Amino acid sequence: MDTLRQSPSPCSSRPSSPRTPPFEMFGPVGIEAVLDQLKIKAMKTGFEFNIMVVGQSGLGKSTMVNTLFKSKVWKSAMPSLEVPTPQTLELHSVSHVIEEKGLKLKLTVTDTPGFGDQINNDKCWDPVLGYINQQYEQYLQEELLITRQRHIPDTRVHCCVYFVPPTGHCLRPLDIEFLRRLCRTVNVVPVIARADSLTIEEREAFRSRIQQNLKTHCIEVYPQKCFDEDINDSILNGKIREQIPFAVVGADQEHLVNGRCVLGRKTKWGIIEVENIAHCEFLLLRDLLIRSHLQDLKDITHNVHYENYRVIRLNEGSGAVAQVVERSP
Amino acid sequence: MDKEYVGFAALPNQLHRKSVKKGFDFTLMVAGESGLGKSTLINSLFLTNLYEDRQVPDANARLTRTLTIERRGVEMEEGGIKVKLTLVDTPGFGDSVDCSDCWLPVVRFIEEQFEQYLRDESGLNRKNIQDSRVHCCLYFISPFGRGLRPLDVAFLRAVHEKVNIIPVIGKADALMPKETQALKQKIRDQLKEEEINIYQFPECDSDEDEDFKRQNEEMKESIPFAVVGSCEVVKDGGTRLVRGRRYSWGTVEVENPHHCDFLNLRRMLVQTHLQDLKEVTHDLLYEGYRARCLQSLARPGARDRASRSKLSRQSATEIPLPMLPLAETEKLIREKDEELRRMQEMLEKMQAQMQQSQAQGEQSDSL
Numbered sequence: 001m002d003t004l005r006q007s008p009s010p011c012s013s014r015p016s017s018p019r020t021p022p023f024e025m026f027g028p029v030g031i032e033a034v035l036d037q038l039k040i041k042a043m044k045t046g047f048e049f050n051i052m053v054v055g056q057s058g059l060g061k062s063t064m065v066n067t068l069f070k071s072k073v074w075k076s077a078m079p080s081l082e083v084p085t086p087q088t089l090e091l092h093s094v095s096h097v098i099e100e101k102g103l104k105l106k107l108t109v110t111d112t113p114g115f116g117d118q119i120n121n122d123k124c125w126d127p128v129l130g131y132i133n134q135q136y137e138q139y140l141q142e143e144l145l146i147t148r149q150r151h152i153p154d155t156r157v158h159c160c161v162y163f164v165p166p167t168g169h170c171l172r173p174l175d176i177e178f179l180r181r182l183c184r185t186v187n188v189v190p191v192i193a194r195a196d197s198l199t200i201e202e203r204e205a206f207r208s209r210i211q212q213n214l215k216t217h218c219i220e221v222y223p224q225k226c227f228d229e230d231i232n233d234s235i236l237n238g239k240i241r242e243q244i245p246f247a248v249v250g251a252d253q254e255h256l257v258n259g260r261c262v263l264g265r266k267t268k269w270g271i272i273e274v275e276n277i278a279h280c281e282f283l284l285l286r287d288l289l290i291r292s293h294l295q296d297l298k299d300i301t302h303n304v305h306y307e308n309y310r311v312i313r314l315n316e317g318s319g320a321v322a323q324v325v326e327r328s329p
Numbered sequence: 330m331d332k333e334y335v336g337f338a339a340l341p342n343q344l345h346r347k348s349v350k351k352g353f354d355f356t357l358m359v360a361g362e363s364g365l366g367k368s369t370l371i372n373s374l375f376l377t378n379l380y381e382d383r384q385v386p387d388a389n390a391r392l393t394r395t396l397t398i399e400r401r402g403v404e405m406e407e408g409g410i411k412v413k414l415t416l417v418d419t420p421g422f423g424d425s426v427d428c429s430d431c432w433l434p435v436v437r438f439i440e441e442q443f444e445q446y447l448r449d450e451s452g453l454n455r456k457n458i459q460d461s462r463v464h465c466c467l468y469f470i471s472p473f474g475r476g477l478r479p480l481d482v483a484f485l486r487a488v489h490e491k492v493n494i495i496p497v498i499g500k501a502d503a504l505m506p507k508e509t510q511a512l513k514q515k516i517r518d519q520l521k522e523e524e525i526n527i528y529q530f531p532e533c534d535s536d537e538d539e540d541f542k543r544q545n546e547e548m549k550e551s552i553p554f555a556v557v558g559s560c561e562v563v564k565d566g567g568t569r570l571v572r573g574r575r576y577s578w579g580t581v582e583v584e585n586p587h588h589c590d591f592l593n594l595r596r597m598l599v600q601t602h603l604q605d606l607k608e609v610t611h612d613l614l615y616e617g618y619r620a621r622c623l624q625s626l627a628r629p630g631a632r633d634r635a636s637r638s639k640l641s642r643q644s645a646t647e648i649p650l651p652m653l654p655l656a657e658t659e660k661l662i663r664e665k666d667e668e669l670r671r672m673q674e675m676l677e678k679m680q681a682q683m684q685q686s687q688a689q690g691e692q693s694d695s696l
Contacts (some may be wrong), residue, residue, distance in 0.1 A: 058473040119480050120427045165473060166503075167364020170387060174426050194473055197503035199576055213387075267505050268587050270579020278577045 046097075046104035048154045049294060050135075052186075053109065054128060054178070055163025056116040059193035064161075064250035065109050067263060067274060068286055069098055089114040089127045110157065116174055125178045132157050132186050136309040143310075156306060158297045159222070159289060160186045163193035164210065164245060168202050171213040179219045186305055187222040187297050189288070190214075195247035195280050196265060196272045203247045210245055221245075223293065227300055240288060246281040249274055352411035354460050355603060356442075358492065359416065360435065360484065361469025362423035365499030370467075370558035371416060373572070373583060374595055378560070379403055379416055386420075396421040396431050398438045417463060423480055432484040439463050439491045443618040457664050464610045465528070465598070466492045469499040470553060476515040477523075485525045491614055493528040493606050495598070496520070501555035501589050502574060502581045509555050516553050527552070530597075531605060548597055554590040559583045 053061040093110040110131070115124055135156045142152045160182060164175055171179075175190075182188050190210070195203060214221060221244060223237040251263045251274045265272045274282050289297070359367045368380045379401050399418040404411060419435055422428075442462045449458045466488060470481060477485075485494060496516060501509060520527060530549050533542045563575040565582060573582040583591050598606075 056473070058471070058475050060473075117474075117478060119483060120429045122427045165364065165471075166500075167362075169364050172424060177426055194503050196576070197472070197500045199574055265505055267502070267579070269502075269581050270576065272576075272578050 043103055045151065046106060047294075048106045048108070049298070050108040050110070050155060050158050051289070052112070052128075052132075052157045052160045053163065054112045054115055054160060055193060056165060057113060059163040059165060060250045061111060061161075061163055061193075063252055064163075064191075064193075064248065066252045067250040067282065068289065069096075069107060089124050091127060091131050108155065121174055124174075125181050128160075128178075129181060129185060132160075132182075133309065136306055137313070139306065140310055140313060154298075156301055157186050158301045160188045161289075162188055162190045164190055166192055166194050166197050166206070166247075168198060168206050170206075170209040176213065176217055176219070179214070179221070180217055183219050183221060185309075187224075187300055189222050189285075190245040191285060192245050192247040194249065196249045198247065207243075207245060207247070222297065222300075224300070227304065240284075243281065243284060246285045246288075248282045248285050249280040250282070349410050352413060353603070354413050354415070355607065356415040356417060356461060356463050356465075357598075358419070358435075358439075358463045358466040359469070360419045360422055360466060361499065362471060362480075363420070365469040365471055366556075366558050367418075367467075367469050367499065369560065370497075370499065370556055370591075372560050373558040373591065374598065375403070375405065375414065377403055377405070396434050398434060415461070422484075428480055431480075432487045435484070436487050436491065439488060440618065443491070443615055444622075446615065447619055447622060454661070454664070457667055459663065460607075462610055462615060463492050465606045466494050468494055468496050470496055470516060472498050472500050472503045472512065472555075476512065477519045482519070482523050482525070485520075485527075486523065489526045490617060493609055493614070494525070495528050495594075496553035497594065498553050498555040500557065502557045504555070513551070513553055513555065528606065528609070530602070544596075548593050551590050551593055554594040556591050556594055557581055557583050557589040558591070 051065075053065060055061055089112060091110055091112055093108055095106060095108045098105045098107055112128060115128070118124070139152060139154065139156055142149065162175070162179060162182075164171065179188060179190065192198070192203065192206065192210075198206060213219075220226070223240055225234075225237075225241070228234040228237055249265065249272055251265045251272070253263070253265070254261050255264050255266050255271050256262075257264070257271055257273060262271075262276075263274045265274075273279050277283055357371075359371060361367055372378055372380060397420055399420060401416045401418065402413065403416070404413050406412070417438070422431060422435070425431065439462075446458065446460065446462055449455065468481070468485065470477060485496075488494065498504075498509070498512065498516075504512065530545065533545050537545075557574065559572055559574050559581075561572070561574070562570050563573050563580060565571045565573065565580045571580070571582045572584055573580050573588075582588050586592050
């Protein structure tokens with residue numbers, strides 16, 4: 001991992017144009033061109049992004065992933081009722097390579113069917129935490145090798161999207177227990193799922209109650225205040241923090257509205273357009289996860305969460321290091 | 330011709346008059362996870378704000394809350410008929426992280442009402458038995474799940490032999506038409522698979538008119554009812570005022586049969602099957618409880634109760650129940666309270682009448 005590489009701040013979008021350094025002493029040297037070199041490198045190696053979706057069954061997790069990445073990441077178009085909910089929590093991951101304008105993104109989505117569906121949901125967060133720590137462990141082992149791979153495959157979870165059911169009241173005990181534990185280990189983005197059952201007023205009231213709950217229980221969701229680097233970040237992230245959790249609706253069927261083809265849900269009283277900001281906040285979620293903060297999510301995972309894990313593990317004993325040293329040739 | 334006419338064809342009218350005088354008692358239980366629109370639906374059904382003083386507990390409070398049973402009463406009058414509706418609510422159901430056995434308080438409550446009625450029925454003074462048995466349980470299923478959840482199944486299995494269950498899909502405006510149909514079918518299949526007995530609509534008599542038969546069939550086929558509740562009156566996008574929920578993409582009309590099954594539920598619960606629900610509770614469910622209760626007392630295994638009673642043989646005429654002396658006096662007190670209340674009502678009516686006639690008298694004097 002190239003530690004010298006710093007993430008470009010999300011709010012700075014500099015137009016890139018390679019400038020040949022002029023032949024004067026007191027002129028720009030041409031360091032700007034480094035940005036382009038980084039870009040070209042990135043295009044070649046591609047990006048990895050690992051996202052986990054957590055929530056009770058039926059909250060539209062699979063549909064949301066399909067809508068976010070505009071592709072059938074999950075095979076079933078309509079989350080089928082024939083698929084039985086498992087008795088215990090299972091995790092399963094699916095990887096896809098998506099390409100856009102020459103840039104490849106290796107997307108891994110981890111689903112958690114069976115979460116919160118049982119009568120007794122105590123400790124249902126343990127398998128999830130276990131999986132996340134397992135990915136950190138894998139990365140750590142690779143990092144500790146004497147002869148390391150050039151590019152360590154990154155399976156660490158960069159973002160965990162937590163789907164809150166639209167009760168309209170406040171966070172449930174299960175939500176609080178889960179969020180409390182996971183916020184310390186991974187970037188968590190809570191969303192209000194299936195928000196088409198709430199009116200605008202109900203959404204605002206629900207959102208402010210959730211924000212209160214999060215504050216009361218000291219749950220820091222992404223973007224975390226403590227990781228804001230400068231004043232620009234604080235302002236930008238502050239705006240996002242006011243709107244978290246986003247009230248989202250997912251859909252993978254297209255309908256004709258006013259001559260346009262839009263993704264939406266068609267009911268007898270109207271068509272809910274997923275990409276219409278007046279109907280739901282899906283666009284805000286998409287922009288956060290993909291368009292503006294994708295790299296930031298990865299950086300925080302690497303620089304903060306992974307480092308925390310690493311420190312704990314290395315402190316547990318040099319046994320871990322000794323094991324690895326023996327392993328490599 | 331007159332010789333063959335005995336005259337009892339007018340009996341139903343006598344019944345009608347008597348029941349109008351007596352009034353109706355109905356106890357409705359509402360159960361399901363919080364946030365499924367139960368309170369809003371009840372307010373919409375009975376067009377009254379039964380939950381005025383309710384405080385939705387904060388997340389902190391929920392962490393330590395256990396299931397409680399709350400009773401609210403409201404007296405409604407329409408067309409001269411009085412209905413005393415008692416609503417039994419189960420806040421806290423399904424809220425905790427660990428919901429094991431969270432249905433036991435509900436089962437206990439239902440059985441306590443049966444026990445109370447059994448005592449009253451077996452008692453000496455049966456003039457004014459208060460019927461506090463639960464006549465119907467509206468069970469709310471989440472529209473977001475893939476059918477019945479394990480908790481739903483556990484609850485329904487615990488109560489289905491003790492109360493009339495009407496399954497209802499709450500917040501049904503979250504579903505598209507195809508999804509609603511698929512979910513209803515899935516729930517029906519699951520109910521059959523788990524052998525859960527929900528309230529069965531009685532078959533129509535063959536001499537009912539076609540319209541009624543068709544309505545009945547429609548009602549049966551739309552179980553579980555997919556309902557939307559609202560106490561607000563909004564514009565439907567045009568100029569019409571409707572009871573509904575207004576979204577940015579359209580307005581859901583609660584009383585529109587194309588939008589949800591609210592009308593069906595209301596018709597069924599209030600207009601057509603109120604009496605049948607009470608009868609099934611009395612004839613089927615209560616009798617079942619009574620038989621079980623009496624049989625278990627006659628068994629040698631039920632030592633506790635047998636020792637208190639002096640019975641050695643199974644008999645329905647003698648009272649095997651441990652009749653605590655307190656219960657009798659409690660009953661007498663309740664009866665006296667009822668009589669007092671009625672006398673007070675009559676007194677108030679007479680006073681009002683007197684005042685009216687006095688006022689009229691004064692008016693005529695001044696003229």
